[in-house]
Amino acid sequence: MTTHPQEAPAESGPLAVRLRGIGKRFPGVIANDDINIDVRRGTIHALVGENGAGKSTLMKILYGVQPPDSGTIEVDGRTMRLSSPADAIQAGIGMVFQHFMLADNLTVLENVVLGAEKMHGIGGAARAKIREISDAYGLGIDPDRRVEDLGVGARQRVEILKVLYRGARTIILDEPTAVLVPQEVEELFDNLRELKREGLAVIFISHKLDEVLSVADDITVIRRGTTVATVEPASVTSRQLAELMVGSELPTPQTEASTVTDHVLLEVRELRLPDPAGGRELLSDVSFRIHRGEVLGIAGVEGNGQSELVEAIMGMRPGMTGRILLDGEPIGRLSTRARREAGIGYIPEDRHRHGLLLDAPLWENRVLGHQTRRPSARGGLIDARAARADTRRIVENYDVRTPGIEVHARALSGGNQQKLIVGREMSGDPVLLIASHPTRGVDVGAQGAIWDHIKTARRAGLAVLLISADLDELIGLSDRIEVILRGRLVGEFDPGAVTPEQLGSAMTGAGQDSAGKETDA
Amino acid sequence: MNVRLTKLLLGLAAPLLALGLAFLITSLVLALAGDPVGAVWSQLLQWPQPRNQINILNNAMVLFLSGLAVSIGFRMNLFNIGVDGQYRVAVFVAAVVAGEAWLPGYANTALAIVCAMLAGALWAGIAGVLKATRGVSEVIATIMLNFIATSLVAYLLAKAAVREEGSNVIGTKVIPESSWIPGIQVWSDVATELYGFIVITVLAGVGYWFVLNKTRFGFELRATGQSATAAVASGVSAKRMTIATMMLSGAVAGLVGLPILFGDSHSYGSTFQSGLGFAGIAIALLGRNHPVGIALGALLFAFLDEQSNPLQILVGVSPDIVAITQGVIVLTVVVSYELVRRYGARLEQRRVAAELAAGVTVAADGDRRDPDPDPSAPSAPDGSRGPGDGDVDLSKETTR
Ligand SMILES: Nc1ncnc2c1ncn2[C@@H]1O[C@H](COP(=O)(O)OP(=O)(O)OP(=O)(O)O)[C@@H](O)[C@H]1O
Ligand SMILES: [Mg+2]
Numbered sequence: 032m033t034t035h036p037q038e039a040p041a042e043s044g045p046l047a048v049r050l051r052g053i054g055k056r057f058p059g060v061i062a063n064d065d066i067n068i069d070v071r072r073g074t075i076h077a078l079v080g081e082n083g084a085g086k087s088t089l090m091k092i093l094y095g096v097q098p099p100d101s102g103t104i105e106v107d108g109r110t111m112r113l114s115s116p117a118d119a120i121q122a123g124i125g126m127v128f129q130h131f132m133l134a135d136n137l138t139v140l141e142n143v144v145l146g147a148e149k150m151h152g153i154g155g156a157a158r159a160k161i162r163e164i165s166d167a168y169g170l171g172i173d174p175d176r177r178v179e180d181l182g183v184g185a186r187q188r189v190e191i192l193k194v195l196y197r198g199a200r201t202i203i204l205d206e207p208t209a210v211l212v213p214q215e216v217e218e219l220f221d222n223l224r225e226l227k228r229e230g231l232a233v234i235f236i237s238h239k240l241d242e243v244l245s246v247a248d249d250i251t252v253i254r255r256g257t258t259v260a261t262v263e264p265a266s267v268t269s270r271q272l273a274e275l276m277v278g279s280e281l282p283t284p285q286t287e288a289s290t291v292t293d294h295v296l297l298e299v300r301e302l303r304l305p306d307p308a309g310g311r312e313l314l315s316d317v318s319f320r321i322h323r324g325e326v327l328g329i330a331g332v333e334g335n336g337q338s339e340l341v342e343a344i345m346g347m348r349p350g351m352t353g354r355i356l357l358d359g360e361p362i363g364r365l366s367t368r369a370r371r372e373a374g375i376g377y378i379p380e381d382r383h384r385h386g387l388l389l390d391a392p393l394w395e396n397r398v399l400g401h402q403t404r405r406p407s408a409r410g411g412l413i414d415a416r417a418a419r420a421d422t423r424r425i426v427e428n429y430d431v432r433t434p435g436i437e438v439h440a441r442a443l444s445g446g447n448q449q450k451l452i453v454g455r456e457m458s459g460d461p462v463l464l465i466a467s468h469p470t471r472g473v474d475v476g477a478q479g480a481i482w483d484h485i486k487t488a489r490r491a492g493l494a495v496l497l498i499s500a501d502l503d504e505l506i507g508l509s510d511r512i513e514v515i516l517r518g519r520l521v522g523e524f525d526p527g528a529v530t531p532e533q534l535g536s537a538m539t540g541a542g543q544d545s546a547g548k549e550t551d552a
Numbered sequence: 553m554n555v556r557l558t559k560l561l562l563g564l565a566a567p568l569l570a571l572g573l574a575f576l577i578t579s580l581v582l583a584l585a586g587d588p589v590g591a592v593w594s595q596l597l598q599w600p601q602p603r604n605q606i607n608i609l610n611n612a613m614v615l616f617l618s619g620l621a622v623s624i625g626f627r628m629n630l631f632n633i634g635v636d637g638q639y640r641v642a643v644f645v646a647a648v649v650a651g652e653a654w655l656p657g658y659a660n661t662a663l664a665i666v667c668a669m670l671a672g673a674l675w676a677g678i679a680g681v682l683k684a685t686r687g688v689s690e691v692i693a694t695i696m697l698n699f700i701a702t703s704l705v706a707y708l709l710a711k712a713a714v715r716e717e718g719s720n721v722i723g724t725k726v727i728p729e730s731s732w733i734p735g736i737q738v739w740s741d742v743a744t745e746l747y748g749f750i751v752i753t754v755l756a757g758v759g760y761w762f763v764l765n766k767t768r769f770g771f772e773l774r775a776t777g778q779s780a781t782a783a784v785a786s787g788v789s790a791k792r793m794t795i796a797t798m799m800l801s802g803a804v805a806g807l808v809g810l811p812i813l814f815g816d817s818h819s820y821g822s823t824f825q826s827g828l829g830f831a832g833i834a835i836a837l838l839g840r841n842h843p844v845g846i847a848l849g850a851l852l853f854a855f856l857d858e859q860s861n862p863l864q865i866l867v868g869v870s871p872d873i874v875a876i877t878q879g880v881i882v883l884t885v886v887v888s889y890e891l892v893r894r895y896g897a898r899l900e901q902r903r904v905a906a907e908l909a910a911g912v913t914v915a916a917d918g919d920r921r922d923p924d925p926d927p928s929a930p931s932a933p934d935g936s937r938g939p940g941d942g943d944v945d946l947s948k949e950t951t952r
Contacts, residue, residue: 347784368787377785385785388778399775400786402768413771
């Protein structure tokens with residue numbers, strides 16, 4: 032089943048990238064250790080591995096962001112020293128990071144030419160080039176849209192376009208599908224297959240093993256910093272892959288006996304949110320209830336009002352009208368802090384923007400959002416000792432892989448950052464958990480563990496508003512699913528009876544009208 | 553080498569490197585201008601006389617407060633350029649209140665200090681409110697407020713002033729002697745005394761450290777400075793925090809002129825020392841927003857100022873040369889901290905590598921290199937847990 036890269040690959044096309052013996056250490060951590068990978072031209076090569084296995088680190092090395100401590104990199108047969116992304120771009124390597132790096136307030140054109148002004152200028156020629164690339168690979172991107180108006184799927188395509196614009200022949204995508212719903216994933220994969228046909232090489236990191244199996248030509252498994260195997264998708268199942276990665280079985284979310292009570296915990300009535308720019312309402316007439324012990328799932332293509340809904344409930348959106356009742360008490364006028372103190376836990380969709388202080392130690396990140404409550408604070412003072420102790424508890428219980436609680440959040444891998452946030456928001460026994468993509472970027476093993484934590488809390492009466500792009504997660508965890516489309520709740524489904532396909536078509540508005548895509552492109 | 557020792561040495565290396573560089577650049581400027589390099593340095597770097605020592609401490613006190621005020625803003629990514637205007641308004645208010653002497657003795661002093669802090673806070677608060685409600689950049693607002701403060705104080709001074717006979721120097725009423733803050737006699741044979749305000753200055757430094765590092769308010773302030781979006785999601789009101797921070801910064805700025813007012817001039821007049829607010833920006837940068845760093849920076853600046861006074865007479869070189877040195881120091885500090893940080897990171901990397909080679913890390917987590925997956929213990933603590941917690945983050949000291 033496995034072929035080690037040292038042995039000649041079965042069908043050896045020309046190699047786009049050849050990594051040998053790559054090693055990289057951080058204080059207290061060996062991120063990469065003797066990594067060997069061959070990426071053939073005209074293929075999609077997937078990298079899989081647990082959170083913190085060293086995938087992002089390896090790709091940053093290949094992209095020249097960090098130097099390796101040891102090992103050699105060959106690009107198109109030539110040994111390279113890549114000491115900056117500029118070198119990597121020169122060598123025809125491009126990267127789309129795990130966390131997007133677009134400037135929201137600029138247009139697509141401006142974002143694309145930023146730093147590459149020399150190539151085609153910043154005006155008409157650049158615009159024409161962008162259109163040309165967009166058409167050639169079916170990306171469907173309008174160079175003059177502002178990035179903040181784009182959905183995640185479209186932003187993703189802008190990132191890819193940015194890389195192609197710089198002449199990349201090898202493209203690295205770090206967890207590109209984590210934020211996409213199935214339809215968008217399919218579109219992305221079509222784009223990738225197009226790239227592959229044009230002779231590009233794509234390296235792609237994902238935790239979603241089924242996707243990996245469907246799109247990749249080769250799969251390399253990284254475990255604790257080292258390559259343990261390179262396999263062909265035809266020869267493995269996702270279960271076998273997971274075992275290679277973590278040595279554990281693939282979890283399936285399974286709703287257990289319902290714990291829904293008839294005690295309404297959250298009631299949202301006629302929530303509306305006007306568009307500050309004067310467009311169509313971002314939320315119109317949204318009403319629902321969540322009972323104690325119930326999980327309400329919200330399904331929708333990203334950009335249809337999910338973020339606005341969550342932020343309105345958290346008190347972060349001025350201009351909202353309507354009523355929000357928590358356990359019978361109106362909270363619609365309370366500050367974000369008061370809402371948190373009333374027992375709302377909040378897992379934000381964008382962990383870097385809303386969830387973490389990247390340059391603060393983990394224990395201070397434990398305090399964030401809980402700075403008025405025990406154990407983080409005592410009176411007006413921060414209780415560093417208790418916060419540290421509780422951080423250790425979270426690190427332990429949620430399996431956050433870190434050399435210690437004094438390291439900065441930035442030093443954690445994406446998935447481990449997510450685990451820390453989930454652990455933090457589940458602490459202090461919240462009565463309501465607002466979870467936006469709670470397992471985004473988390474590996475299969477940790478995903479199962481987070482689901483278990485949520486289920487356990489639900490049994491004890493936690494109400495959960497769950498937003499997720501992962502339909503399996505949504506169906507497996509929810510007691511009820513509402514579909515959101517263009518700011519409205521357009522249909523309710525029983526997760527026991529609905530299939531992902533049915534949900535998918537409801538999410539795009541198929542059957543009602545076909546305008547669902549407009550929000551995304 | 554011992555990890556702690558390495559860290560300490562690295563911590564010292566950055567400022568020393570910066571001073572060395574500044575020394576070289578200043579020498580270069582002197583040499584190019586044809587001035588006697590050696591003579592200038594031997595004047596500047598000689599051990600100060602007792603009288604000069606006291607002057608240095610007194611000036612440093614004022615600069616320290618100014619740096620402290622600026623750095624409160626820095627911790628929240630607010631650039632309070634308005635310390636100059638804030639301390640002027642504040643010291644004027646304090647001089648008027650203390651001069652009127654509504655209360656007796658030290659009660660009068662205390663009232664005047666509180667009024668000064670309030671005045672500074674309100675003046676800075678204007679910029680805070682403009683920023684919070686209208687999004688006006690605090691940089692622009694505080695610069696404008698500086699101009700307004702200068703004119704406003706001059707205008708009010710003309711109204712409130714009593715003219716000293718036979719002079720066109722005007723000033724507020726002199727504070728009654730019972731409300732002065734007595735100086736501290738340091739050397740028995742030197743008339744110059746250390747401002748008694750040093751007690752309040754030290755308290756301000758300790759208070760700064762305590763509020764920022766130990767209190768919830770300080771946590772929220774720093775959090776907002778690091779990531780405004782994350783702070784808002786955590787329940788901080790960004791607007792209120794902006795206003796509060798500006799006001800706090802202004803309140804401390806309100807103290808800047810007071811050592812002079814209560815220890816030396818005893819009234820506010822047209823000759824009152826100006827420009828103290830701008831030095832604070834340089835000193836806050838130099839001190840990396842840490843109270844001890846700010847204190848050292850203030851001492852250094854005060855030292856250079858004091859030592860440069862007789863340059864013109866003794867060596868025939870304009871004392872302005874130290875303003876160049878001071879400016880250069882601020883630049884070299886920024887550069888050298890970055891250099892040392894990178895060097896430190898490399899050193900740390902090598903240390904980890906060496907330990908690894910010696911088998912320390914491997915022993916600490918033996919299963920890391922185990923090629924055989926162990927399905928029975930999927931959630932066992934991962935190998936990434938390294939040798940120790942304390943010695944991980946080398947960059948912390950240097951980047952703060
Ligand atoms: N800048 C850094 N400083 C210190 N340690 C780091 C740094 N970057 C990464 N690490 C550590 O290196 C290891 C590998 O991290 P990496 O981000 O490569 O993981 P990953 O495989 O991409 O995980 P995920 O699936 O969670 O994104 C982790 O233990 C992480 O804590
Ligand atoms: Mg990663």
